[in-house]
Amino acid sequence: MEAFAPIPPEWTEAAIHAREFFCPSCHASSLEAQQVWINRRSPVYSEDHRRKWQEFYHCNCNTAWWIWSSDRPPTTLKRPETPPEPPSRPPFDPFWGNDNFFDN
Numbered sequence: 001m002e003a004f005a006p007i008p009p010e011w012t013e014a015a016i017h018a019r020e021f022f023c024p025s026c027h028a029s030s031l032e033a034q035q036v037w038i039n040r041r042s043p044v045y046s047e048d049h050r051r052k053w054q055e056f057y058h059c060n061c062n063t064a065w066w067i068w069s070s071d072r073p074p075t076t077l078k079r080p081e082t083p084p085e086p087p088s089r090p091p092f093d094p095f096w097g098n099d100n101f102f103d104n
Contacts, residue, residue, distance in 0.1 A: 003036045012037055012056045015064035021073055025063040033057040038069070046070060 018024045023033075030036075035058035043051040052070040059065065 003038050004040060005037065006041060008039065008056070009035065009037055009058075011035065011058045011064045012039075012066070015056050015066045018065040018067045021067055021071060023057070023059040023061060023063055024065055026059060026061040028059050028061065030055070030057050032060060034060050044068075 016024060022029050037056040039054040039056065043053055046052055050070070052068045054066045055069050055072075056064065056066045
C-alpha cells in the first residue's frame with residue numbers, strides 16, 4: 001500500500017480520530033504504524049488559509065486512527081542552513097573612491 005494512493009485502503013473505514021499524535025489504543029507512535037495513508041484528495045483549509053490533510057495510521061495493535069496533518073508535532077530535524085543573501089550592490093572599493101561612482 002502506498003501512502004499517496006488515490007483510493008483509500010479498506011482499513012481506513014474503521015479509523016477513529018485521535019486527539020494526540022499516537023495510537024489511541026496502545027499509544028504507539030505514528031512511526032511504528034504498519035500502514036499509512038494520507039487523504040490528499042480532500043484538503044481542508046484552516047483559519048490562516050493553510051492546507052491540512054487527514055493522515056491515517058494502521059497500528060500494530062490493529063487499531064486504525066487518523067489525525068490532521070496540522071496536529072503533527074514539530075520536527076526535531078534541522079533544516080539546512082540557507083546561504084546569506086549577496087549584497088545588492090558591490091561594497092565600497094577604496095581604489096575607485098566614491099562608491100556612488102557608477103550612479104552618476
